[in-house]
Amino acid sequence: MVTARLSPADTKTRILDAAESLFVSGGFDSMSMRQITSAAAVNLAAVNYHFGTKDALIHAVLSRKLDPLDAQRRAMLDAFESNYGAKLNCEHVLVALFLPAVRIFRSDAPGADRFLHFLGRAYTDPSPVVRDFIQTHYIETLGRFFFAFQRTLPELSREDLGFRLNFAMGALSSVLAGGNTHRLIREFTQQQGDHEALILARLSSLMVAALKAPLPGPQEASEFGAMANLPGVAQIGQVLVETTESVPSSTASAPTT
Amino acid sequence: MVTARLSPADTKTRILDAAESLFVSGGFDSMSMRQITSAAAVNLAAVNYHFGTKDALIHAVLSRKLDPLDAQRRAMLDAFESNYGAKLNCEHVLVALFLPAVRIFRSDAPGADRFLHFLGRAYTDPSPVVRDFIQTHYIETLGRFFFAFQRTLPELSREDLGFRLNFAMGALSSVLAGGNTHRLIREFTQQQGDHEALILARLSSLMVAALKAPLPGPQEASEFGAMANLPGVAQIGQVLVETTESVPSSTASAPTT
DNA sequence: GTCTATACCACGATAGAC
DNA sequence: GTCTATCGTGGTATAGAC
Numbered sequence: 418m419v420t421a422r423l424s425p426a427d428t429k430t431r432i433l434d435a436a437e438s439l440f441v442s443g444g445f446d447s448m449s450m451r452q453i454t455s456a457a458a459v460n461l462a463a464v465n466y467h468f469g470t471k472d473a474l475i476h477a478v479l480s481r482k483l484d485p486l487d488a489q490r491r492a493m494l495d496a497f498e499s500n501y502g503a504k505l506n507c508e509h510v511l512v513a514l515f516l517p518a519v520r521i522f523r524s525d526a527p528g529a530d531r532f533l534h535f536l537g538r539a540y541t542d543p544s545p546v547v548r549d550f551i552q553t554h555y556i557e558t559l560g561r562f563f564f565a566f567q568r569t570l571p572e573l574s575r576e577d578l579g580f581r582l583n584f585a586m587g588a589l590s591s592v593l594a595g596g597n598t599h600r601l602i603r604e605f606t607q608q609q610g611d612h613e614a615l616i617l618a619r620l621s622s623l624m625v626a627a628l629k630a631p632l633p634g635p636q637e638a639s640e641f642g643a644m645a646n647l648p649g650v651a652q653i654g655q656v657l658v659e660t661t662e663s664v665p666s667s668t669a670s671a672p673t674t
Numbered sequence: 675m676v677t678a679r680l681s682p683a684d685t686k687t688r689i690l691d692a693a694e695s696l697f698v699s700g701g702f703d704s705m706s707m708r709q710i711t712s713a714a715a716v717n718l719a720a721v722n723y724h725f726g727t728k729d730a731l732i733h734a735v736l737s738r739k740l741d742p743l744d745a746q747r748r749a750m751l752d753a754f755e756s757n758y759g760a761k762l763n764c765e766h767v768l769v770a771l772f773l774p775a776v777r778i779f780r781s782d783a784p785g786a787d788r789f790l791h792f793l794g795r796a797y798t799d800p801s802p803v804v805r806d807f808i809q810t811h812y813i814e815t816l817g818r819f820f821f822a823f824q825r826t827l828p829e830l831s832r833e834d835l836g837f838r839l840n841f842a843m844g845a846l847s848s849v850l851a852g853g854n855t856h857r858l859i860r861e862f863t864q865q866q867g868d869h870e871a872l873i874l875a876r877l878s879s880l881m882v883a884a885l886k887a888p889l890p891g892p893q894e895a896s897e898f899g900a901m902a903n904l905p906g907v908a909q910i911g912q913v914l915v916e917t918t919e920s921v922p923s924s925t926a927s928a929p930t931t
Numbered sequence: 932g933t934c935t936a937t938a939c940c941a942c943g944a945t946a947g948a949c
Numbered sequence: 950g951t952c953t954a955t956c957g958t959g960g961t962a963t964a965g966a967c
Contacts, residue, residue: 428933444800446703450960460935462962467933471960489911496906512901520911541798541848543701584845584880591798591844614899618890621898623841630883633875641878642871644769649753654746654777685950707943717952722944724950 429467431457437478437528441535445475445544472546479539479550482532487558489517494565507569507628511621514562519616537594540586570628577632585627589620686724688714694735694785698792702732702801729803736796736807739789744815746774751822764826764885768878771819772846776873794851797843827885834889842881 435457439448450471454461468474493513498505522532539551567578645651692714696705707728711718725731750770755762779789796808824835902908 443802444701444703446701447801449958451958461960462935462937463933465961465963485911492910493907496904496910497901500904500906508898509901512898516902516907517911538800541800541851543795543799543851544704545700580876581880584849587848587851588841588845588884591848592841594798594800595840595844614902615890615892615895617898617902618895619837622887622890622894623838623884626883626887627845627880630879633872633879635872637879638871638875641765641769641874644754644766645773645871645874647753647757649757650750650773653749653753654742654774706941708941718943719945719952720950728943 428457428459428463432459432464432467432474433478433481434528436474437482437535438531440475440478440542441531441538444538444542445547475546476550479547480554482535483539483551483555486517486521486536487555489520490514491558491561493517494561498565505565505569507566507625508621510562510565510569511624512617513565515617515620533593537590537592540590541594566628573628573632578628581628581630585624588623588627685714685716685720689716689721689724689731690735690738691785693731694739694792695788697732697735697799698788698795701795701799702804732803733807736804737811739792740796740808740812743774743778743793744812746777747771748815748818750774751818755822762822762826764823764882765878767819767822767826768881769874770822772874772877773870776870780870790850794847794849797847798851823885830885830889835885838885838887842884845880845884846877 432453436448436453439452439456442448450461450464453474454464457463464471464474468477490513493516494510497509497513501509518533518536521529523529528535539547542548563578563582566582567573567575570578573581689710693705693710696709696713699705707718707721710731711721714720721728721731725734747770750773751767754766754770758766775790775793778786780786785792796804799805820835820839823839824830824832827835830838
């Protein structure tokens with residue numbers, strides 16, 4: 418509505434900013450309402466007033482950053498599909514998947530430099546509150562990208578593509594969550610001209626490698642089996658279990674192996 | 675150490691089992707002492723008596739599973755280096771890195787079927803209690819594997835290898851932490867003979883692809899740059915920035931990563 | 932409609948009784 | 950070794966000030 422004063426919207430934003438920062442630092446379960454409210458310089462009850470609950474607050478934090486990212490990803494995939502049609506290849510799809518995040522990261526929006534770190538945390542947080550939200554809100558876009566990858570990589574079966582995409586996306590999330598993103602990216606871009614393109618190229622090259630790697634057949638598997646059966650290797654970790662189920666009373670566990 | 679009765683060791687083990695299960699489900703910060711003790715059917719204070727603190731408890735939980743894994747990894751790398759010497763290749767190193775985990779996963783030890791899930795959680799948990807413990811206790815083995823990879827992949831620079839290893843290990847952890855591992859892996863292995871070898875081959879092929887992918891140069895980067903500048907793509911997510919104060923400010927403080 | 936003070940129950944941790 | 954009582958802190962809910 419009208420709301421002449423300028424304080425109300427500011428309070429919500431300050432809470433969101435503080436919560437986001439604490440979320441990136443230690444994850445959802447780690448951040449406390451008292452930490453959030455004191456960092457935002459608002460009253461403890463302000464969170465409950467504006468968001469209702471801690472779960473709803475993290476949903477708002479996630480939506481604020483992930484909704485625009487999701488929309489840009491879809492828009493970019495649309496643009497590539499319109500431009501290339503049947504000639505769409507998997508590099509195009511990867512660009513549509515990565516470029517929006519890289520652009521946000523390289524923008525001068527507040528907190529943009531921490532965006533990749535935030536993205537990694539959001540995708541790796543163990544809390545069901547976070548995982549369920551992401552898995553229910555951005556499934557549609559994920560399905561679109563899955564379908565696009567399937568079109569550009571017809572040699573992969575549905576299950577195999579799922580395995581590789583899971584692998585690739587997990588890799589990206591984990592790398593970003595590590596927080597080394599800054600140092601890593603700076604290293605590769607310090608003497609280059611087009612930062613955005615080079616970051617894209619680096620990430621995409623690894624992804625393409627994981628997506629296009631030849632599928633191991635029985636013969637490759639048997640090679641690994643031969644390695645595993647080498648003398649001095651075969652017995653390592655071989656669980657020769659004579660004790661049925663209950664492990665002996667030793668403080669330092671010798672069993673398991 | 676006398677402990678004639680059978681209860682004391684049992685109490686510790688039950689606590690460890692309950693804590694491990696809850697850790698896999700929701701991470702470190704999510705699991706509560708009351709959840710743990712009630713699941714283990716012991717008194718609330720039993721945890722503090724046997725382990726001292728919640729942090730020490732999770733350290734014990736991690737050590738119980740990760741120490742044997744770490745030892746087996748080192749032993750297997752030793753065996754491969756003895757067998758192959760200078761002819762060691764990066765597939766060998768990958769087998770030494772993965773096979774111990776796969777063997778534990780496929781053993782009939784209690785909770786072995788959840789081992790990969792546990793491993794993923796341990797490597798991705800956001801809590802400093804977990805991260806610091808892992809990074810301080812298993813650094814030595816990580817260094818050994820890094821050195822082994824460096825020998826078998828001399829064409830990669832130290833920094834590039836670090837980036838790719840980070841990528842590959844993050845992928846593995848994230849895939850495992852996802853929990854879909856069981857269903858996914860079962861799908862690919864249900865009608866095959868040598869499960870262990872095939873799982874190894876699958877994981878290794880993706881890792882090898884990520885480790886051996888050609889490093890993108892300026893020309894590849896410019897191709898991606900061209901994609902990003904297509905009509906209908908260039909303006910998506912472009913944060914119309916007129917203020918270009920902090921451009922390529924090389925704030926790279928730490929030289930070597 | 933916006934914000935504050937405060938009370939409520941569950942959490943981790945500790946001391947001391949048994 | 951095991952348990953109970955207790956303290957400070959976590960998320961949540963409400964009454965009331967502006």
